[in-house]
Amino acid sequence: MIQTSPREQTIVDTLKSRFPDAIKETRVEGKHRVLIEFEKERFIEIAKFLRDEGFDHVKGITGVDFPTKKIIEVLYYVGSYSKTDLEDLLLMLKTSLPRDKPIIASATPVWESAHFHERETFEMFGVKFEGHPDLRKLLTLDNWEGPPPMLKDIKFPEMSQR
Amino acid sequence: MIFGEAYEGIKHIFKRTFTLKYPYQRVQLPKGFRGRHILYLDKCTGCGICAWICPERCITFVPLQDKKEHPQNPENRFPQYWYARCCFCHFCTDYCPTGALDYSPDYELAEYDRDLLLWSPERLARLPTNVGEYRSVFHGEKGNMGVTYERVSEHPTN
Amino acid sequence: MSQETLQDFAGVWIGKMSEIVRTVTGSGPVRYLINWSRMYALWPVHITTACCSAEFGAMMGPRLDPERFGLQAVAGGLRQCDLLIVEGTVTKKMAKRLKTVYEQMAKPRYVIAMGDCACSGGLFHDSYSIVNDVHKIFPIDVYIPGCPPRPEALLSAIVKLREKIRREEVFA
Amino acid sequence: MTNNPNQQTPPPSPVTISQTKDPSTLDVSVGPQHPGSGHVRLLIRVDGDYIVNIDPDIGYVHRGCEKIAEYRTAVSNIPHLERPCIIDAIHLNWAYVKPIEELQKIVVPPRGEYISTIMAEMNRIMSHLYWLAINAGVFSGHTTIFMYAFGDRDLFIELAEMLTGARLTYSFIPPGGPRRDLPTGFVERLTKLLDYFEGRLVEYDRIFFSNPLIIARAKGIGVLKREEAIKLGIVGPNLRASGVKYDVRRVEPYGAYKDLEFNIPTFQEGDSYARFLVRFHEMKESIKIIRQALEKIPKGPIARKAPLIIPEGEATGRVESSRGELTYMVMGDNSDKPYRVKIMNGSFRSLIALPYLLRNVHIADMPIIYGSLDYWPVEADR
Numbered sequence: 001m002i003q004t005s006p007r008e009q010t011i012v013d014t015l016k017s018r019f020p021d022a023i024k025e026t027r028v029e030g031k032h033r034v035l036i037e038f039e040k041e042r043f044i045e046i047a048k049f050l051r052d053e054g055f056d057h058v059k060g061i062t063g064v065d066f067p068t069k070k071i072i073e074v075l076y077y078v079g080s081y082s083k084t085d086l087e088d089l090l091l092m093l094k095t096s097l098p099r100d101k102p103i104i105a106s107a108t109p110v111w112e113s114a115h116f117h118e119r120e121t122f123e124m125f126g127v128k129f130e131g132h133p134d135l136r137k138l139l140t141l142d143n144w145e146g147p148p149p150m151l152k153d154i155k156f157p158e159m160s161q162r
Numbered sequence: 163m164i165f166g167e168a169y170e171g172i173k174h175i176f177k178r179t180f181t182l183k184y185p186y187q188r189v190q191l192p193k194g195f196r197g198r199h200i201l202y203l204d205k206c207t208g209c210g211i212c213a214w215i216c217p218e219r220c221i222t223f224v225p226l227q228d229k230k231e232h233p234q235n236p237e238n239r240f241p242q243y244w245y246a247r248c249c250f251c252h253f254c255t256d257y258c259p260t261g262a263l264d265y266s267p268d269y270e271l272a273e274y275d276r277d278l279l280l281w282s283p284e285r286l287a288r289l290p291t292n293v294g295e296y297r298s299v300f301h302g303e304k305g306n307m308g309v310t311y312e313r314v315s316e317h318p319t320n
Numbered sequence: 321m322s323q324e325t326l327q328d329f330a331g332v333w334i335g336k337m338s339e340i341v342r343t344v345t346g347s348g349p350v351r352y353l354i355n356w357s358r359m360y361a362l363w364p365v366h367i368t369t370a371c372c373s374a375e376f377g378a379m380m381g382p383r384l385d386p387e388r389f390g391l392q393a394v395a396g397g398l399r400q401c402d403l404l405i406v407e408g409t410v411t412k413k414m415a416k417r418l419k420t421v422y423e424q425m426a427k428p429r430y431v432i433a434m435g436d437c438a439c440s441g442g443l444f445h446d447s448y449s450i451v452n453d454v455h456k457i458f459p460i461d462v463y464i465p466g467c468p469p470r471p472e473a474l475l476s477a478i479v480k481l482r483e484k485i486r487r488e489e490v491f492a
Numbered sequence: 493m494t495n496n497p498n499q500q501t502p503p504p505s506p507v508t509i510s511q512t513k514d515p516s517t518l519d520v521s522v523g524p525q526h527p528g529s530g531h532v533r534l535l536i537r538v539d540g541d542y543i544v545n546i547d548p549d550i551g552y553v554h555r556g557c558e559k560i561a562e563y564r565t566a567v568s569n570i571p572h573l574e575r576p577c578i579i580d581a582i583h584l585n586w587a588y589v590k591p592i593e594e595l596q597k598i599v600v601p602p603r604g605e606y607i608s609t610i611m612a613e614m615n616r617i618m619s620h621l622y623w624l625a626i627n628a629g630v631f632s633g634h635t636t637i638f639m640y641a642f643g644d645r646d647l648f649i650e651l652a653e654m655l656t657g658a659r660l661t662y663s664f665i666p667p668g669g670p671r672r673d674l675p676t677g678f679v680e681r682l683t684k685l686l687d688y689f690e691g692r693l694v695e696y697d698r699i700f701f702s703n704p705l706i707i708a709r710a711k712g713i714g715v716l717k718r719e720e721a722i723k724l725g726i727v728g729p730n731l732r733a734s735g736v737k738y739d740v741r742r743v744e745p746y747g748a749y750k751d752l753e754f755n756i757p758t759f760q761e762g763d764s765y766a767r768f769l770v771r772f773h774e775m776k777e778s779i780k781i782i783r784q785a786l787e788k789i790p791k792g793p794i795a796r797k798a799p800l801i802i803p804e805g806e807a808t809g810r811v812e813s814s815r816g817e818l819t820y821m822v823m824g825d826n827s828d829k830p831y832r833v834k835i836m837n838g839s840f841r842s843l844i845a846l847p848y849l850l851r852n853v854h855i856a857d858m859p860i861i862y863g864s865l866d867y868w869p870v871e872a873d874r
Contacts (some may be wrong), residue, residue, distance in 0.1 A: 032744050057725030060836030081722045081736050088743035113725030139551030166698040180643050181385040184475050196657040217568040218443050246439035249467035251571045251663040272464040272477035300684050307688040367525040370553045371578035371870045381642030414552045443572040447556040
C-alpha cells in the first residue's frame with residue numbers, strides 16, 4: 001500500500017483542476033514517483049505550469065513503442081533543483097502519439113535542458129518535436145540510413161536469431 | 163605553498179618504487195579472480211545452463227576428441243568457449259549446478275590468430291599456469307605511508 | 321649522353337643499390353639491429369575507440385611502466401607512431417576514422433586488437449552499429465581477449481608482438 | 493581580418509551552432525583522434541583565438557545498449573548495461589537492478605546493501621581518481637598527478653578484485669543482492685589502504701589543488717552560474733560546484749546511506765576549479781562513508797533468490813553515480829526479457845553544458861573546461 005503524502009496529492013489535484021480535460025490519468029507510484037498522463041495538444045501549457053510550480057529541468061525524454069496498440073508513448077522525466085521540498089520527486093509525464101504520425105510540440109522553449117534528449121528521441125523513435133531549434137540526428141549521424149532503430153518492428157537479422 | 167610541489171617531487175626521489183616489473187614479476191591474484199574458465203570433465207553433465215545464461219552466447223557444445231567414457235555425460239556434450247567473445251562475467255560458473263566450471267587466474271590469452279581463441283573442452287580442462295608471487299605491501303605508519311610490490315612466500319590467504 | 325641512356329643508367333644503379341641494401345639488411349646482424357630498434361620504439365597512436373582505454377591508461381600508468389619496453393604515449397602525430405591499439409568497440413561511425421588513422425601511419429605499422437569487441441564484436445556483436453570484424457579493415461597482429469583485458473594482458477600482448485617483430489624480415 | 497559587427501550577436505539558442513558562417517571564422521574539428529578529446533568530436537568555430545561556437549558530434553561509441561537489452565534476459569543484461577561507464581560499473585549495475593527488484597518485490601538483506609555501498613564508494617574514489625589522472629591531470633599538462641592518481645587507483649582496483657573477482661567490470665549485483673560476501677582479510681587491507689590514501693590526499697592537495705599553476709589555469713574559467721546550471725539540468729558534481737546541494741544519496745536514500753553520516757561538498761563559484769574541488773572533497777567523504785560502513789555492517793545473509801521473470805509494469809531506479817544522478821527505467825511484460833530499458837545518465841545530461849561553456853573562451857581553455865566536466869563519451873553514447 002502506497003502512502004500518498006499531501007505534497008504529491010496537491011500537485012496532482014492542482015493539475016487536475018487546472019487542466020480538467022487534458023489530464024487523463026494521475027498515479028502516485030511509490031514514495032518519490034508521480035505519473036501523469038496527458039493529451040498532447042495542451043502539452044506546452046502543462047509544461048509551463050509545472051515549470052512555474054518549481055519543476056525546472058528535464059532528466060530525460062524517451063519513447064516506448066507499442067506496435068500492437070499502434071502508439072508510441074513519449075515519456076518526460078521532470079525534476080526540481082530549486083525547491084528543496086520537491087527535489088526528491090521524479091515526475092513522469094506520459095503521452096501517447098499515433099504510430100504513423102508521431103508529432104508533438106517541443107519542450108525546449110520551456111525547459112532548455114530538453115535539447116539533446118529530444119534530438120535523441122527523434123533519432124531513435126522518429127518522433128518529430130515541432131519547434132525544436134536544431135532537430136538533427138545525434139548519435140548515428142553519418143552511418144545510419146533507414147528507419148529509427150529503437151522501434152519494435154525494426155528487426156536486425158543478426159539479433160532476431162537469438 | 164609555492165614550494166609545495168617541489169617538496170613533493172623531491173620527497174619521492176627517496177621513496178621506494180611502485181612499479182611491478184611485469185613479465186618477470188607477477189601479481190598474486192585473489193582466490194576468486196575471474197580469469198579463464200577451468201572445466202572439470204568428470205563433473206560436467208552437459209545440461210546447457212551455462213550456454214543459456216551466457217550474455218553473448220560464446221559457449222557451444224561439442225563432443226570430446228578422445229573416446230574416453232564420461233558416465234555422467236552420456237550424450238558426450240561439453241562446453242567450448244570462444245574467448246574472442248567471452249566477457250569473463252562468470253555467470254556460467256555461478257549458475258553451474260554441478261560445479262563443473264571454476265575460476266582460474268590465467269589472463270594471458272593473447273594469440274596471433276583469432277581462430278586460436280576457440281578453447282576446446284580439453285584445453286579448458288588444463289590446469290592454470292599463472293602463478294603470481296608479488297603483492298602490494300604498505301609500509302610506514304599512518305601519515306607517511308608508502309607502497310611497493312614485494313614477494314610473498316605463502317599462497318593466497320583470502 | 322642522351323636523356324634516355326642517363327635514365328637507364330640511373331635505373332640500373334638504383335636497382336643494384338636496392339638489391340645490395342636488401343642483402344645487407346637481410347643478413348643476420350643488420351637485420352637483428354633493425355628489428356631490435358623497431359622493438360624498442362613502439363609508439364602507440366592516441367586513438368581511443370571505446371572503454372578499453374581505461375585499461376590502456378592503467379597499462380601506461382606507474383604500476384607497469386611500459387617505458388621499460390620503449391612504449392611511449394607522448395607522440396602527437398600519427399607519422400611517428402607504429403603501433404595502433406584498437407581499444408574496444410569499433411562502431412561504424414568510428415571505423416571510417418580508424419581506417420584513416422591507419423592509412424596515415426608510416427610503415428612498418430602494427431595493430432593490436434584489444435578486448436573482445438575489437439576481436440569479434442564481443443558483448444555488442446549483434447548490435448546495429450558495430451563492426452564485428454575489425455580484421456577486414458586492416459590486418460591485425462595480436463588479438464587479446466578480455467572485457468577489458470588486464471593491463472598485464474595487454475603488456476603480454478606487446479611482448480608477443482615484440483617477439484613477432486624480432487623474427488620478421490625487414491622488407492616484409 | 494575584418495571585425496564584423498554582426499559577429500557579436502549571439503545565435504538564437506546557445507546550444508545551436510549557427511548555420512550562417514562568417515567569413516572571418518574558421519571551423520576546426522577536434523577529435524575523435526586527438527589526445528585531449530577521447531572518442532568525441534567537437535566541431536569548433538574559432539575567430540582568431542576565441543571559440544565562437546561549438547557543435548558536439550557524439551555517437552562514436554553508440555553501441556545500441558538499449559536495443560540489445562530487449563533481446564537478453566534480466567541477468568544476461570547486466571554485463572553490457574554496465575559497460576557504458578566502465579570506470580563506474582557498480583553504479584550502473586546497481587541502478588539497473590533496483591527497478592527490477594522493485595518490480596519483483598524483493599528486499600535485499602541489509603548486509604547485501606552494505607556490501608554494495610562499500611563497493612560503490614570504492615568505485616566512486618576510483619572513478620574520481622581516473623578523472624583526476626586523465627581529465628584534470630593530462631588535460632592541464634600535469635603528468636605527475638597522472639602517475640600519482642593512477643598508481644593509487646590500481647590499489648583500489650586490487651581491493652575490488654579481491655571482493656568481486658574483476659578489475660573494472662564487476663557484474664557484481666544481480667537482482668537479489670551481491671554475488672559474494674566480504675572475503676577474509678578484506679577489511680584489514682581496506683582499512684590500511686584508506687589510511688594510506690588519506691595521507692596521499694594531502695599530497696594531492698599540495699601538488700595539484702593548491703598548485704598556483706593549476707589555480708591560475710582553472711579559476712574563473714568556464715563559469716556556470718547557479719541559475720544556468722538549474723536551467724540546463726546539469727547533474728552531479730558539476731551541479732554541486734554551482735551551488736545546488738542535490739545528491740540522490742540524500743534526497744532518495746538507497747542502499748545503506750540512510751544509516752551513514754556524510755556531508756555533500758558544495759561550492760558557489762561554479763568555475764572549473766570549483767568542479768575540481770568538489771570531486772576532491774567527495775573522495776574525502778567517500779573515505780568517511782567506507783569507514784562507517786565497515787564499522788556498522790550487520791551480520792546475516794547477503795542475497796535473496798530472485799525470480800527470472802520481470803513482472804509487468806514500469807519502474808525507475810536512481811543512484812548517485814560518480815557523474816551524477818543515474819536513472820534506469822525498466823519496463824517488464826511478464827517475460828524473462830525487459831520490454832524497454834532506458835538509461836538517463838550524467839554524461840549525456842552534462843553534454844548540454846559543452847556548447848554553453850565553450851563560447852567566447854580562449855581555445856587554450858577548452859581542455860580545462862572539457863576535463864572539469866568529467867564527460868565520459870561512452871556513457872553519453874550508450
